[in-house]
Amino acid sequence: MSHDGSAREFLPLHPLEFRILMALARGPSYGTRIVEEIESREPGAKLYPANLFRRIRDLLARGVLEEATAPEGADPRRTYVRLTAMGRAVARAEAHRLRALVAEADAHELLQEG
């Protein structure tokens, strides 16, 4: 939990960055796989390369992600990335923030049908 304080400095996260972090929650991954993961959870989302890799590059630079060793036999051109402990804390903090927002929306009766 030592990261929680500094993690809040990253908030609010850009939606795409949050999605990248979620796509990495279950373990290391790489560009195209991340795109597939995000788009499978959110039909209609369409990611384009320059945008995606600039985000990844920034997240790496800020210590939210780190490079991971590629599995045996993987394409050597791929950069595998994974969450750092800080990254996990940032994702969690953003999730809490969003949950609080949603709760607030609910309190304003925005979530009720009709």
Next chain:
Amino acid sequence: MPIYRLLLRLLPSRFHARFGPEMEDVLAYRLGRAGTRLGRAWVWLRALADIATHAALERVRPHGSRNDEREGSGMGTMGQDLRHALRGLGKSPLFTAMAVLTMALGIGASTATFSVVSTVLFKDLPYQEPDRLVAIWPGTNFNNAMVREALATSPALERASGISGWTLTLVGVGDPVEVRANRVSPDHFRVLGVQPALGRGFDDDEGVPGRSDVVVLSHAFWVRAFGADPSVLGRSIPLSGADDNSHNVIGVMPPDFRPVVGNPDVWIPMAPAAGASLEEDESWYVNHRVARLAPGATLAQADDQIRAFARLARERIPDILDEDDVAEAGVQPLGEYVARDMGPVLWVTLGAVSLVLLIACANVANLLLARGESKRAELAVRVALGAGRGRVVRMLLGESGSLALAGGAGGVLMSLGLVRMVVALAPADFPRIDEVGVGGSALLYAVVVTLASIAFAGLVPALRASGVDATASLGGAARGTSRRRGSRLTQTLVAAEVALAVVVTVGSGLMLRSLGRLVSVDEGIDTEGVVVFRTSPPDGRYPDGEAFQAYYRDVLDRVAALPGVRSVGAIHLLPGTQDNWSFPTFPQGYEIAEGTPPPSVNFRGIWPGYFETVGVALGKGRYLADSDNADAEKVVVVNQAFVDRYWPGEDPLGRTVRTFRADAVPYRVVGVVGNVRQHGLAAEPRPEMYFTQSQWGWKWAFWVVARMADAERPLAHAADLRQAVWSVDPDVPITGLEELATVFGRSAATTRFLATILTSFGVLALALGAVGVFGVTAYSVSRRIPEFGVRVALGSSRRGVLTTALGASLTPVVAGLVVGLSAAAVASGTLRTALFGIEPSDPVTYLGVGGLLLAVAILASLVPAIRASRVDPVTALRAE
């Protein structure tokens, strides 16, 4: 993907080195999920926007900061920037109209050209698995046995079909008409993998004599001759000219079926004598061969096998195939074969139009640069208020982007019209021209070109203008270093425009000069006022040789008797076309080396009166006459090229010529005539022999040539001509009634077509270049008004100011001319095959183009320069 790889270079090198390959993967994934062609085009559009935006942001703020997120690259701010850009453009309609029009011209012309190039060179042929189709040994004549043996000895070939163009006559269904036929091997439609829409194709046993009385109709002919009546299947139609006279209709091809060769009305099977060997088979009319590669076989294997076959064939028929033939043996992808030799020329055209597009982009870039300068104050305010550099770049990119998108849309619309024009202008035999349209790939091309234009025309000015220093600009000290840099950039752009315009204009100049040379070639005959038409008596109508002769005698007599006709004659192959017969010939005393075939010499059958009617010059001896008939001594007339080749420096009169065999009946030479451009204007005359029909005895269908009294309107008596022919026999069709000059004009059609296209590009390049020079001069003069004011105030003469202003604007023009002329000298080599009668380095063209461009540039800068010389010092200085 190479395009994308190129675009990746817009990103900083460290970035694309690290992520480039993966970015390609992601784009491939994106494209893979796009589905339709339109979807893929949209993905490309988005991907390019993605790269352009992020490349700009990356250059401006390489290490993403928190503000970057706020400013966002989301569609929200982008939309805002776009709206801002549109508002800005709306405020200067003249600038906007000029920029959009320039872009639309460039993009429209290049999209139209790309449509033609991509269709002719790359579009899949409309056959099953077209990649597996090849042409066998192009350029050599085959007989049927040779097709059979080539297939049998080449395991890499699965099926093969010969194709031969024939003309048949259809009688008894309406007026007698000539019918264009492709005689093909029974396997023909199976080779192509296309089935008739109605009925069936040929069976294997329909390729033998006695069984070959079947015919497949083209859709167009079925509609034209039979009113699209499906009950025509199974009917027997009287088609003469092939081995059988009546043919059972067994099939009708689909409307969109495209023949491999020519534009046939019908297909009939070839029926060579059964079992004839390569040596015995006399069916030497199989001009084209198409084959399908066996599954898994490669082009290279087929090529090797056909070359091996060629060496064997040369050993077996050494007096027909020579070493040159063998050297040309091999297979060629059918797509290339169909495109003929248009490849290099089409690439040149696409290259030329790309240069025009670059000029257009440079023009718009210049306009934007000038505009960027004038917007400095506004931008400075924005920067002072805290707008990031990235945001400013995006705003400006939004401007060039909106311009290019509007230009792109206009260009696509324009290309629709242009393609129609090109198709209408193209010679009828231009390969695949009827398939050309603005299709998916052309639209994709337009999108890519548009985005590239945004990058080219917008990024440089945007990055420059965004480098504005708030305090300096607002403080009025804007005439500092950055302005000078801007003007240098502008001058470089103008020099580049001029250089590009020179290259394009030299290209069109060379084509125009070629066309001029071509149409002034001496045809060797006088085509003015001569009308030609062909009459072809159906087979069996005059089985007897004498009756056949009597028919033509009658036709010629009755035509000659018409009041509008001066003289008349006939020839069996019309000059100015690609039709040709040439036979092995043995000129007396001409040494033929052991083991080589005798020379093949052009052969023409005529009716006396032909030479006089079309005005072929008589060099020596006499023309052929009516007295040279079957009972008289066999005589021949040869052309000057024949004498120069076989009897140089000797007297040809009295010598003899034998044809086909060294021991054949000799024909004595009684005359030498001038060379006629038998194969069109561009082809050098070849050795040629003329025989009379009555002595040679074969029953050719003849082209009647008639010199009309009214040379201005030779076709005025066309109806009388038809009437005269039909008064002899109403069942003989008349075809191709036209002026001989028209026939020769067609042989220059491709050159004329290319000259037209390249000239329009040249004019466009010149106009755009002139606009560029004008714009830059006007702009630089306007900026230097205060300076000129000071000069005038200090006593400088108006003339001095005029010279200064002109000199300043002409410096980049001259630099551009020098670079452009040198570049043109290198690039024009690619035009060599399309040129006629001049070298690619033709000095007249280069001097002319250089002079023309200089004149245009002077004119374009004169108006603003005069304005500069009229400046009123008081006003000028007050403005300061």
